Amino acid sequence: MLRYLTAGESHGRALTALVEGLPAGVPLTEDYINSQLARRQGGYGRGDRMKIEKDRVSITAGVRGGLSTGGPVSLVIENRDWANWSEVMSPGDDARLDERVVTKPRPGHADLGGALKYGHTDIRNILERASARETAARVAAGTAGRALAEQFGIRIFGHVTVIGSIEISEIPGDTEEIFQRAAQSELLCADSATEAKMKQEIDRCRDDGDSLGGIFEIIVTGLPPGLGSHVQYDRRLDGRLAQAVMSIQAIKGVEFGIGFRAGRLTGSQVHDELFYSHSDGFRRNTNRAGGLEGGITNGEPLVLRAVMKPIPTLYKPLRSVDMHTKEPYEASIERSDVCAVPAAVVVGEAVVCFEIARSIAEKFGGDSLAEMKRNYDAYVNYVKRV
Template sequence: MLRYLTAGESHGQGLVVIMEGLPAGLEITVEEIQAEMGRRRLGYGRGPRQRFEADELTLIGGVRHGRTLGSPVAIEIKNSEWFRSDKWHDEMSPAPGATKDPLTQVRPGHADLAGMQKYGFTDARDVLERASARETAARVAAGAVAKKLLKALDIEVISHVIQMGDARVPSSAARPTPSELHRVDENQVRCFDADASEAMIAAIKAAAKEGDSLGGVVEVLAFGVPVGLGSHVHWDRKIDAAFAQAVMSIQAVKGVEIGDGFEVAGRRGSAAHDPISWDSDANEYRRGSTLAGGTEGGMTTGELVVVRAAMKPLATLNKPTLETVDTATKESGVSFKERTDVTAVPAMGVVAETMVSLVLATEAQRKFGGDSMDEFVRNAESFSANLS
């Protein structure tokens, strides 16, 4: 079964991700991973930090001559800012010592205060460096590998922004397909709908002018997912629950919806479920809609998987106004400003793709198994050929 673990801090030497359980023979290159990570830096409303936090990626284990070996894959992402900055050399040094400038004005909406209380820290940097969304760079690197594994089964995962602030894509609007992902990524806010995109950009400009921030909603779509990933037997292996946990783990995500989950809660049962029919030409069952998001009873149905993630507005503002307390003096004040963006919703969509891909790859490995790619693909094809 696929497992992965990330390590590293935002302004430290770098990030590392280790992936275990990949079959041998999966073709993967640094360039493929780097291209996926570049997508994480997209989006109107991103700040200058994107110029500083360059992703210098190295495959340091588990891959030989462009193919996985079946052993754990280790990926390192160096932080170029750390290597050229004396400040971060000192602040984030692993050697014994102490900071000259501890951060004690905790920021509302961040992990600062709860983390300091949990671990007994007196410096918020001990918390915020790991709680930072910079950690998602390591996840996206892992996600690039997971996507390559899924591609062998003709599964493709994409995302697009459907809401930014109060600007939203109409429910009747067309969804992008994998062949149209380039159009999404070329859009300034990664929105597939032209009119909604313009409204989103206007909303970002208005928030930026006031030094404020915006949240939004992204929709992740997984095409070609086979029936039967997940389980109706075990509560902790239900696929929709796994999607929810994985996507909710993304920094600043406060809501997850599978299909039209929240909307159908207000409908009667007769209008809340996907009708089933038999397609004699394709020799398969079909659902007539995506209300359930491609899952039933904790398993995938073979239809389009739809997962939506709601991201709150970023809590670090360019014009700090949020009231806080200094943990050293207990005096009231305004939260300090670390480098920030007006919005990170477009980038969050790429991270959400990663988390959905990692869940699907994990469950595909659990379902089909195999020590090599040939065995993995053969098992999946055998399963599909025997469906009725």
């Protein structure tokens, strides 16, 4: 099974991702992963932490000569801010536990629930791990999945459609055009006129000490039919993708295809009709299902959207209660973004990449990329002949 784990704290020494099950022979380099880490740190509306950290990965195991070996891949991203936190965050008994103590939980964060669950009196033990800083490790791990998926002609890309009250006015119909336009945008928005309005909205919120959320869309092309399965709930690819995206900090909803609009339409307006020709095989003229039916890819582009709530750390803090004194206070402030939706797009791409890679590994098996490609080619030829 292809899987990964992450470890590390926001102000700890480093973030670590361990990827297990990547087949041998997959091209993977530090520069390739770093390009995705740089995308995660970009975007209009980011906070001061992005000026401190310039994320760079070190591959410490599982890759030799630019190719995966089949063993676990270890990825380490050092925190440059560690120098300022080494005494407070030290794992040894010399840690300065009396410094930078947090007792005022921030509304919208894991602070209060986490402190109660784990019995901590210093909320720092929760916020350091719950922080979205952890997503840098997920981007590194997801990029390993992207490296595998790309070997099968699969492309994964996301773009922003909504920031606050501003919604994209026109999405180009051609997927390649969406990719190219979004890649040139600070907000990963494919419509430049809408992007300008989004930036104005972000500036207004920054001046008010407030924050903004939004909606982004991820598109996956080149998928063969048959990834995922209908036979058990935890093998349905739509369920696995939804869980992966929902696990990203601040994500509050996920939909596929026309998503929630389907509940307002009739069946004849929702379902994609099937056609067949000897030259093209089975096809659909619409893609309202978003490339998935019954938890299985159907050969159409996979289309997924997610909504991100506004960042809960505000520079005009909301009201809270001190956990120790029970007195009312304004919530604690840690460094924060005004809007992190473009970063969430990159993280969303990463977790989608990994779930797609997992489904490829499950369907086509193999301990090496060459073996998987043989199995893939045989399957694609079979599908064409049906």
